[in-house]
Amino acid sequence: MDNLDNQLYIFVISDSIGETGELIAKSSVRQFESDNYQIFRYPYHNSVEQIKPVLEKAAKIKNSLIVYTNVVQETREYIKKKAHELNLHTVDVMGEPMDQIEDILGYEPLREPGLIRRLDENYFKKVECVEFAVKYDDGKDPRGAKKADLCLVGISRTSKTPLSMYLANKLLKVANIPLVPEVPVPKEVYEKDVNKIIGLTANPEKIISVREQRLKSLGLTSGAKYANYDRIREELDYSKQVMEELGCFVIDVSDKAIEETAEIILKHIRAGK
Structure with a gap:
């Protein structure tokens, strides 16, 4: 049952266009049969200077969630550290899959934003x-x-x-x-x-x-x-x-x-x- 106190705010951060993160966020929230949510998408955020105010904004809002698809190591590490400081809930969409694939293949990923879009083209x-x-x-x-x-x-x-x-x-x-x-x-x-x-x-x-x-x-x-x-x-x-x-x-x-x-x-x- 939807409730105003349970309004969910999802911040999707990406160093590409952010479609993947938004799709995962929508698919996940629909499992709770709720329409009581808002998604804010922040595409092409690939620097600490761009990401910092987004995290600080999310920290001021109750029931916020950070979903990020960044692949550049510097920004991923910053999001993890800053989110921990601000006590934010986060979902690292790319992190676990890339870590597991790296473990299987034995070499590091390219960490280039937007590769999936090039594949789509x-x-x-x-x-x-x-x-x-x-x-x-x-x-x-x-x-x-x-x-x-x-x-x-x-x-x-x-x-x-x-x-x-x-x-x-x-x-x-x-x-x-x-x-x-x-x-x-x-x-x-x-x-x-x-x-x-x-x-x-x-x-x-x-x-x-x-x-x-x-x-x-x-x-x-x-x-x-x-x-x-x-x-x-x-x-x-x-x-x-x-x-x-x-x-x-x-x-x-x-x-x-x-x-x-x-x-x-x-x-x-x-x-x-």
Whole structure:
């Protein structure tokens, strides 16, 4: 039952934006089925001069709690010492987890404020790249070749799609374009920086094997033109011609895992920078 005498005042101090501390404070207080609380957030407080008045203010208020997520050793030690002097209740959100992880791994943490936010930014960038790969998969929209960090070209079953998704997780926007003799190569591919185009090829036997498996999974006969040796040879000859016209870097994926091909691509990109 809420009571005015039990009003809780939570001071969240952080050397970053303070979202983690506030979320933990809210989650904890809700376990008491109470709305009778206030949270004051103090972001980017990474010096004794900034933190001291906050602690002194909290000390003058009944039922106050300090929740802090600071990682810099100097400010953490100051908060502990000053809170003890002022008889304040404190929760060191980062301290115990970092201490335990340090004990397990055997080396000290970086103690850099805001690292979680940088990780979040990478996460959202990764999501953006995955969505890009899906949107511009298999030549759905040739404009993707122009917008992409990297463009993969090759005949069907040369690992274009799984490579696009794998590289998306490496924060690259990848478009892939299927090379089919009867279908003109989009002009956007020819207009792209050749260093950002990767050609993928494989031997006919590998392509036949993969395509037959694909047909089988679809419940179709392996005698279809899609898995015909002469047809595959024609497609490979055509793709070789296109890649020579483009002057792009070519990788034979016949005996390579996705990860291995991706590493070759990433090294090629780094070398071109």
